[in-house]
Amino acid sequence: MSTELSPADFAKCIAARRAVDFIEDGMRLGLGTGSTAAFMVRRLGERVREEGLKVTGVPTSSRTAALAREEGIPVVTLEEAGWLDLTIDGADEVDGDFQLIKGGGGAHLQEKIVASASDRMIVIADGAKDVARLGVFPLPVEVICFGWQTTQKLLSEALEGRGHAGAAITRRMAGETPFISDEGNFILDLHLGQIHDARALSLVLNQIPGVVENGLFIDLCDIVVLGHEDGLVRIRDRASRTTREERADPDRPINAFADI
Template structure:
């Protein structure tokens, strides 16, 4: 598999394979969205197929739901599941406190709802997503289509009082049309470059009328798994204060993951 996958994708695969090892029979599992999460869903599906693992998956987007069904995972709604044992998802950035920026795939609203309804959240990523300070990746903010321009002006005014470096706001597009989320909303991407106080910014954004949810995940993730292109996987548990490194053998043949994309 290492011959077919890029170094970055090999790292994502390694992190995903390590993460699904934390899933136990009978669990209710939140399934994230994005390229890294897609590796995870396929690895989890392999356990369902090969080991007879019985779980119920709650997807965070329509495309994750379709992939989960394709690989044999039973898909249920969050309301049907009631509460989740574990959510596994990727991240666009993660800092030392395991505060995240998510939403590059446009699903951070459902991702945050699902992760918040879980006993634990594991983030899987490659080493490039680890940052000292959040903000280089644009912060997604899901907003209503109604009053979009006024909401953008209110966000701009709010940013003037925040500890951020940049202030550019762009409407996310899908080709020539605005991107529409699974909930029928739009996304404004905030190009902040540096976020000095994520908690203050998150609270201020979510007080603005028209804002549905922002992509800052604070005090939600308790474990991060970092994959490397040589098969090394580092697991950091912030609650237990542990750091573990293992090396996985990456198969050389049978690439089942070459259709994965953001």
């Protein structure tokens, strides 16, 4: 196995590691899902083992739960934790208004519930996920399996009314079989190209029978931490509307064996 991260993974890793610096002793945490969130969980595990950091994690998927347990992070359900202090999660796209598309890993239902049950949400991503307008990344919509083709037709009609006539809708696959979410549902990916009003679209989609939840995250993200391949880290704060830039700490080397 190579001990070096690819440039894209390096950017994800430094964003994830910087976000873990926001975590304080005693926090109840939402732990996101995806490749960037995995770097975060591994770094959090390091702090738990090396610093004796006391935290409780609520995973947003079975994959994250398994990784957190491997890293020695205490894991509980959202019901057991109650309200959370902080959720740290990745994103497939984030715009200048702190709106997100999530769900590339098929976990956006649990991710949205956990983020909604948190005082703050920090989004971690590589710089390529920072976009002027959402929509190039296909928008995931989780739907129940019963009558999913009817739901797909209703989605097409709703999209036509929102200026997306002819937009392709594909059922997500896992090889030769349909992808099934942790809740036993299908994922339909909406290929929109550009979303003009994410807030309005989210409301419309969730009114359609058979739709469980869509991947638009509105008014949930508080801080965005973006890593770049040259080692630059940008931290955007929604409350203060400020952006600050830092450099990844050259004296804190990345454990490539742990972070790949």
